[in-house]
Amino acid sequence: MIRTLLGVQAKILKHTMETNKTGTNVSHVIIGFVVILFLLFALNIVTSLPAAYDAGLVELLFSYVFMMMLGLILLMGVPQVFKHLYASRDLTFLFTLPIKVSHIFWVKYIQSFLNIPAALFVVTFLPGLAYGLHAGVHGYFYPALLIVTLAMPALGVAAAYFINMGLVHIIPAKRANELMTVMSAVSGVLVYGMFQLPNLLAEPGSDMALPTGLLPEMPAWLPMSWGASALTSAMAGEVSFLLPTAGLAAAAAGLSFAASALVEKGFRSGWIQLNEGKNKKKKAGEKGRRFKVGSPVAEIGWKEWRYMKRDIREWLIFMPFVFLFIFMGFGYTAGGSSVAAFRELDPVLSWTAVQAAALFIYAFFNGSLSASFVAREAGSTWMLHVLPLTGVQIACGKLWMSWLIPFLPVSVLQMTAGILLGWPVSFFLLGLVLSALISPALSALGIWTGAIGGKYNPSNPQNRLQFAPSLLMLALSYVYVVLTLIPVLLVVVPAESAGLFEQVAGGGIIGGSASAAASLLQLKLTNSALVMALSVLVFLFLTIGTCVAFLYLAGRRIEQGIQVSMPDSKE
Incomplete structure (x- = not known):
């Protein structure tokens, strides 16, 4: 059933592209062209780096690259996931069909992953692959790179789903119109907090890892550090890369399946709450209340305020x-x-x-x-x-x-x-x-x-x-x-x-x-x-x-x- 639903989504996407206005399709082509140019620019940079590398410096850079990846996924993915989970027009029809809610959830999950996270995977995996070939690293690096760069965005998407399915039960249904604003605000706060973690958790007086002194070391328990440690160990041909790689993959898979286990409470009931749970009771107005209209200029301003x-x-x-x-x-x-x-x-x-x-x-x-x-x-x-x-x-x-x-x-x-x-x-x-x-x-x-x-x-x-x-x-x-x-x-x-x-x-x-x-x-x-x-x-x-x-x-x-x-x- 999941394969059938994905096929339907592909046909809908094709039909949408065919019926879009020319300007909309042109803008999509321009965005794709910009992404390709950025990718070529990144490939040019990594291939111009010296083949010899400092393992500590490379590990630090990897950890900050993964932090930026997760930050972008949360910043842009949390509102997008909310749209896929609760604002899609096809959900009203899908929930009436004899289809498991978990199947609908996984289709929405894959749809979310094949958007911004997939683009970030491409612009991270290809430069990493080019750098590995340029530096002549050990063969362990390439499978580790594939697993880590896939697990990191999967972890971000799963976190975005957990955030949405939790907040949808906290925000009252009568404030459904404001939920997108709340999701955007939450994603901004989370991203800022993520980027502040290295500063907040750094020990006072500790040396910075870069000669410039601008970037503190990433705490070892963060998933970004797991991915960076796995890649640097694999570059050196150390078998120890298996532990952080497996841990990161297990964390991404576990969080994704944990989100799917909550679909009945977080997905279906959340959608019902937003679409059918609004309070329709009318408030009794005050009898005999009189309204006085002021000057037209003042009333126009008050209208905007209301x-x-x-x-x-x-x-x-x-x-x-x-x-x-x-x-x-x-x-x-x-x-x-x-x-x-x-x-x-x-x-x-x-x-x-x-x-x-x-x-x-x-x-x-x-x-x-x-x-x-x-x-x-x-x-x-x-x-x-x-x-x-x-x-x-x-x-x-x-x-x-x-x-x-x-x-x-x-x-x-x-x-x-x-x-x-x-x-x-x-x-x-x-x-x-x-x-x-x-x-x-x-x-x-x-x-x-x-x-x-x-x-x-x-x-x-x-x-x-x-x-x-x-x-x-x-x-x-x-x-x-x-x-x-x-x-x-x-x-x-x-x-x-x-x-x-x-x-x-x-x-x-x-x-x-x-x-x-x-x-x-x-x-x-x-x-x-x-x-x-x-x-x-x-x-x-x-x-x-x-x-x-x-x-x-x-x-x-x-x-x-x-x-x-x-x-x-x-x-």
Whole structure:
């Protein structure tokens, strides 16, 4: 039966490729071409390495290669496995047939393995084979390489299945729409934790295994170390390679069969819980409750906020932001550093660094968030024409909420950093004013970009912009931030620093920029009031003017009619 189901899956894949749009098939060909180029590049590198090798160094490199393999499988495989287990359209039909659930599970398992894990097996096995032939290693190496590079992705896929079948019973059924977001978050946390293991488990003061001192030794009990030890022993012709090889293969097979033993509880009942276990009981509303409608601009913003509250997937755009700060802080404290080292810095320097980080966050998130406010109008663009509102009013309604959502948490982080770093009160206020003036234009830019290149895919609600407009928005965001920082730095940087810029002045972009900065600081040294007044005027012109200009362009586009791309489910 498993063979029959695999044959049906192959026919479905063939039919899907035949009925796909040309652009979709072309993108698949391009991805395959890129993988082939990467493989050729890797083969060229390994064959150019010296034939003589240091066993300890090779073992360390093997262990980190396997760690990257498992990390990629968990990062991309956990959400993909969730889709195969609980979101496939064929499950509704398959569960009505007289087919064992375990057979359906193994078909889904093989389908998951023949995706990203199989590609990682190819790009790992072939370079390893080429290196073995180039270095003239013992014949034991080749069967060990095949077993290890097959067992490692099998272990990752089995772990992904265990994670999915466990979490599906923890998350309430009424939150089924948010499960994909949860799976993505869990995979990100697991991958980060995996990459931190060597640092966390390294003994204090122990020597690093590489001359660069960048990579600590991998703990011997991890499966990545088993695979690396098996390969290095096999390269030297030692029979001891059999033990870690057999252990790794047994672990992969055991975890896979253990996952298959839980299919009745984790697979079938989990699918039923997600598809039939939602609470349909209606909550009794409060009688006599009255609603007061505010101004149209305010109500449009509140409408966007209510939409975001209903679906946690809308907040997935902030996941990199959360991971960035949590993991950077964790890694910093785990490395033995403290805030006291930063408190010793000049407050002007620490304030400038924090403001630059805040502006980077605004440039990365504000535009994407506000563009999503436009793109989610995919099914109701006709309504924008019948509302008794101008396009600018609609754009302003989306602007204030898309600006406020990131402004509040970033401002809290700025104030927290200021308290830890001992800033004066004036620095707090100046930082908030700068953020409040610079960030609205980024949101206006995102609204305009969403109006000219919005995209909405119900199965992937985080993808709200077409490729070219998203690149345009990102480029314009950073250009705008850099331009607005110039007058700010002219006010903040002391005029006495002109000599430092003169030392770097010269040809090229960096030298020319340093020369211009030195000239402006020299002018500030002779006429400080004039330079600071002009800097403030230029700053206000850039921030307010850019915001007004993009709001006007977005309003005009909304009045003319926006068309949001809605790809079909196959794409």
